[in-house]
Amino acid sequence: MTVRILRPGVLSMLQDRGRHGLQYLGIVPGGAMDLTAYELSNALVGNSGGEAALEITLLGPQLGFEQDTLIALCGAAFDATANGHPLPRDRPVLVGAGTLLATGRAKHGARAYLAVAGGFAVEAVLGSRSTYLPAGFGGWQGRALRAGDALDLAPDAEDLAHARAEAVALRDEPEMRLRSAAWSAPPMTLPDTDPIVIHVIEGRHFASFDAASQEAFFDATWRVSPASDRMGFRLLGPALARPKRDEILSEPTCLGTVQVPADGAPIALMADHQTTGGYPKIGEIAGADLPRLAQLAPGSALRFARCTLGEALEMRRAARHRLNSARRGIALKFHS
Amino acid sequence: MQPLRIEPLGDAAVYAEFSVSLDLRVNESLQAVAIALRERAPSWVRDVVPSLGGLALHFDPGHPEIPSAPLEAAIALLRDRLKATARNPAPDREVEVPVCYDAEFGLDLEEVAAKTGLSPAEIVRRHASREHRVLMVGFAPGMPYIGGLDARLSVPRRATPRTRMPSGAIAIANAQSVVYPFEIAGGWSVLGRTPSKIFDPRRDPPCLLLPGDRVWFKPIARDEFERLK
Numbered sequence: 001m002t003v004r005i006l007r008p009g010v011l012s013m014l015q016d017r018g019r020h021g022l023q024y025l026g027i028v029p030g031g032a033m034d035l036t037a038y039e040l041s042n043a044l045v046g047n048s049g050g051e052a053a054l055e056i057t058l059l060g061p062q063l064g065f066e067q068d069t070l071i072a073l074c075g076a077a078f079d080a081t082a083n084g085h086p087l088p089r090d091r092p093v094l095v096g097a098g099t100l101l102a103t104g105r106a107k108h109g110a111r112a113y114l115a116v117a118g119g120f121a122v123e124a125v126l127g128s129r130s131t132y133l134p135a136g137f138g139g140w141q142g143r144a145l146r147a148g149d150a151l152d153l154a155p156d157a158e159d160l161a162h163a164r165a166e167a168v169a170l171r172d173e174p175e176m177r178l179r180s181a182a183w184s185a186p187p188m189t190l191p192d193t194d195p196i197v198i199h200v201i202e203g204r205h206f207a208s209f210d211a212a213s214q215e216a217f218f219d220a221t222w223r224v225s226p227a228s229d230r231m232g233f234r235l236l237g238p239a240l241a242r243p244k245r246d247e248i249l250s251e252p253t254c255l256g257t258v259q260v261p262a263d264g265a266p267i268a269l270m271a272d273h274q275t276t277g278g279y280p281k282i283g284e285i286a287g288a289d290l291p292r293l294a295q296l297a298p299g300s301a302l303r304f305a306r307c308t309l310g311e312a313l314e315m316r317r318a319a320r321h322r323l324n325s326a327r328r329g330i331a332l333k334f335h336s
Numbered sequence: 337m338q339p340l341r342i343e344p345l346g347d348a349a350v351y352a353e354f355s356v357s358l359d360l361r362v363n364e365s366l367q368a369v370a371i372a373l374r375e376r377a378p379s380w381v382r383d384v385v386p387s388l389g390g391l392a393l394h395f396d397p398g399h400p401e402i403p404s405a406p407l408e409a410a411i412a413l414l415r416d417r418l419k420a421t422a423r424n425p426a427p428d429r430e431v432e433v434p435v436c437y438d439a440e441f442g443l444d445l446e447e448v449a450a451k452t453g454l455s456p457a458e459i460v461r462r463h464a465s466r467e468h469r470v471l472m473v474g475f476a477p478g479m480p481y482i483g484g485l486d487a488r489l490s491v492p493r494r495a496t497p498r499t500r501m502p503s504g505a506i507a508i509a510n511a512q513s514v515v516y517p518f519e520i521a522g523g524w525s526v527l528g529r530t531p532s533k534i535f536d537p538r539r540d541p542p543c544l545l546l547p548g549d550r551v552w553f554k555p556i557a558r559d560e561f562e563r564l565k
Contacts, residue, residue, distance in 0.1 A: 023383040023394065024370065025543050026517075026535075027477045125537050135477050135518050137537040204343055204351070249358060250474065250481065252385045252392035254346050276387050276474030284346030287397055309407065312347040316397055 001157060002066050002150040003116070009061035009103065014120055014139035014151075015113075015271075017050040019128035023275040029255065030130040030138070033230060033271050033294035034111050036189050036323055037075030041115035043330045044072030044092050044185060046164040051119025052129035052139070056112050058297060060103025061145065063114075067097045069153065070117035070161035075189065076109025076295055082178050090184040094165040096177040109190045109295035117161050118154030132272065133230070167334045183333070185326055189291040195221050195301035198289045201309055203258060203281035205248070213240040217266075217282055218304050225265075226298040230272040233293070235302075239264030242280060250278040256285035268293065288315035337365045337418060339390070342411050348397045350410045355389040358511060360483055363471050366391055367548035371427075373417050380406070381413070386547055387472050388481065430550045433515070433530050435464070435506050436561040441529035444494070448508070448525050451491045460555060462486040463527060468513060468551040478517040478535025478543040482551055485511050497523030504530045506553065513553075515545070531556075531564040 005012075015038065018031025032038035032055055041053050054061075060078050073080060073089050080087040080103045082095055095101065106112070122129050122140055131139025140151060154160065170179035206214065216238045225234035240260050253259065257269045259279035268285060271294075285293065286307055296302060307315070339352040355362045363386075370386035373393070377384060380402040383394035393410045395402060403409040437460045439445065445456040452459065468484035475481075485508055493509045501507070501516040507524035508514075516522055517535035534544050545551065556564070 020382045020396070023385045024374070024473065024547065025477065025541070026473045026475060026479050027542070029383075126542065132477075134520065135535065135537070201344070201346060204345070249356065249387070249389040250472065251353075251387045251390055252345065252349070252351060252394075252474075254349050254392075254394065256346050274475045275385060276472065281345075284344075287347050309344050309347060313404075313406075316347055320398055 001153050001155065003069070003153065004064040004066065005145045005147055005149040005151070006062040006064055006100070008145045008147055009056055010059045011057040012061045012145045013055055013131040013133070013143070014052045014122060014129055015055040015131060016052045016129045018130055018271070019126050019132075019138070022126060023252070026275050027126060028132065028272055028275055030128070030132050030272050032113060034075050034113070034189050034291040036291040036319070037111070037187075038113045039323060040090070040185050040188070040326060041072045041074035041113040043327045044074065044090070045070045045115045045117040046160070046167075046334050047115060047117065047119055051115065052122060053113045053115040054120065056103060056114060058106050058110055060106070060112065062103070063101045065095050065097060065099045065101065067158045068094060068161050069157060070094050070164050072115050073112055074115075074185070074187070075112035076106040077190065078106050078112050079104035085173070088180045088184070090187055091181040092165070092168055092170065093178055093180040094161060094170055099177055106297065110297040111294060116153055116157065117164050118157040121152040121154050134272065164334060181333070185330060188322065188326070189295050191292065191295055191300065195303045196292060196296065197305050198293055198302050199286035199307040199312060199315065200258065200283040200304045201286065201307060201312055203283045205280035206282055208242050208244065208280060209260075209282060210241050210243050216240065218306055221301050221303055222266075224296045224298050224300050224302070228298055230270055232267040232269050232273060233296070235266045235268065240266060240282060248278050248280055250276045253277045254284065256287060256290050257281050258283040258285065270294065286312035286315050288312070288319040337362070337369070339414070342414060344407050345392060349392050349394045350407055351390055351392045352414055353390040358388055358483070360469070360471075363388060363483070364469075364548065369418060370547070372420060373413070376417075378413070381410070387474060427548070428550070429546065429548070430552070431545060432552050432554050433532060433544070434556045434560070434564055435528040435530050435553045436556050436558055437528035438558050440558070441502070441505070442527050444507075444525035445527060448489070448491055448527070452488060454488060459489060459527065462489055463508070463513070464553045464555050468553070470545050470547055470549040470551060471512070473543060473545065473547055476517055476520055477537070478545070480515055480534070480545040482513040483511060485513055491525055493523040494525055497521050501526070502529060504532070504534060506530060529561070531561045
């Protein structure tokens with residue numbers, strides 16, 4: 001009962017909602033970079049418990065399914081085929097045993113999530129199935145997938161696949177050896193403008209930057225550096241300067257903290273961010289915008305728009321409401 | 337103990353700052369406050385993270401019970417727990433960390449000797465003959481920031497960081513020691529290496545050193561290093 005990795009892609013690994021409550025031990029939450037697309041992918045296969053899904057990045061893997069499996073692919077738009085036919089995205093798809101799923105390049109966005117009914121069956125480490133690459137634990141053997149890996153699915157995955165496929169009344173696509181829903185979930189996090197606009201609250205040390213840097217932070221168009229990863233997005237643009245270079249005692253950092261090291265190039269901290277750091281914080285990205293930021297590929301552009309804490313909280317509420325509405329709508333399909 | 341300020345860290349955390357420079361007594365009190373908060377935090381508080389001079393509360397922004405004004409709720413929570421923890425000291429643990437200070441592992445002993453005017457043997461003696469204390473576990477899983485360094489050993493960070501520190505490397509900078517839990521980049525001066533596993537995700541607790549622990553570095557010979565590894 002496995003999914004075979006025929007080609008791994010550039011960076012494919014298991015992620016879930018993350019490992020929480022352990023930052024006082026230096027253990028970062030991690031988890032899916034685009035939590036919205038991750039949650040949608042799980043909802044589309046009938047999962048609701050934060051099951052591990054496959055996070056695929058920029059250039060996706062080729063997978064061989066050894067049993068009937070209910071899958072959903074959400075997030076970035078990848079060229080994806082099942083047995084050579086285009087794979088429908090953002091909807092439940094029942095792939096038959098022997099299906100070859102090939103994902104190519106991300107055409108729009110950077111990260112997609114492949115969820116399977118019942119989730120990928122790996123052991124939880126410190127309460128999560130998320131892969132944490134720097135220390136090599138969690139997920140599948142603590143690392144990104146390689147050719148030849150065989151990922152186990154839940155023991156009842158095939159039964160779940162058929163029962164849930166029955167519930168959502170998939171239509172047949174016989175020549176493709178798969179069945180898919182006639183409806184799809186709306187993608188919520190793909191880059192919508194170029195540059196995309198990311199809301200940010202002034203950080204704790206914003207006032208310690210000089211006036212030109214404060215302005216430049218909000219006026220510049222920033223590009224995501226190729227040196228970016230799941231820890232942080234390095235941003236290319238004007239150098240930001242602090243006139244008084246006082247030492248900052250190492251203090252807690254957050255998902256979405258924008259810190260500025262001595263070289264003046266800001267770094268937006270992402271899912272695998274360090275738990276503490278001593279660089280000045282120029283901004284804190286509104287939580288509602290983080291999943292969209294996670295969809296930027298290296299070289300893509302963004303601008304920062306100033307917002308207040310109140311506005312950020314309101315955006316979070318609205319984003320949560322949108323996601324929950326979508327999940328409820330999907331859940332209804334499984335129960336109708 | 338009263339915070340200097342309590343500020344939001346974005347829309348899902350607050351930071352209470354108690355000191356802007358390193359103060360060992362403030363840091364010690366912080367550990368007790370953090371433990372009290374962690375033991376009785378409401379379910380929407382996801383993480384309580386003490387650092388060198390303050391502590392952060394991270395919220396679960398999707399939690400159904402999160403208050404509509406989480407910042408105000410967190411501030412009230414902090415003020416309440418600060419009152420309660422005055423009579424509730426942190427647990428007292430003493431941990432011995434074996435260290436091989438041989439030249440093979442003490443990559444920067446000569447450099448520190450040149451900077452301080454002390455011989456390598458004297459550097460080791462001063463590092464291993466006093467009690468240190470864990471001020472924070474942070475940056476990377478299980479990575480302890482340890483205070484109490486002999487003032488004569490204070491050296492600035494190295495100009496060029498190493499891209500890969502050996503796992504278990506004991507290093508110093510300014511007034512602190514760290515132990516690198518696995519191979520990561522680092523700019524501190526390496527005095528030696530411990531065979532002990534600083535971080536093991538399958539051990540309970542996963543970290544050898546916890547915030548507030550009293551630490552003694554115990555010099556060991558090369559063959560003992562191999563035996564303990």
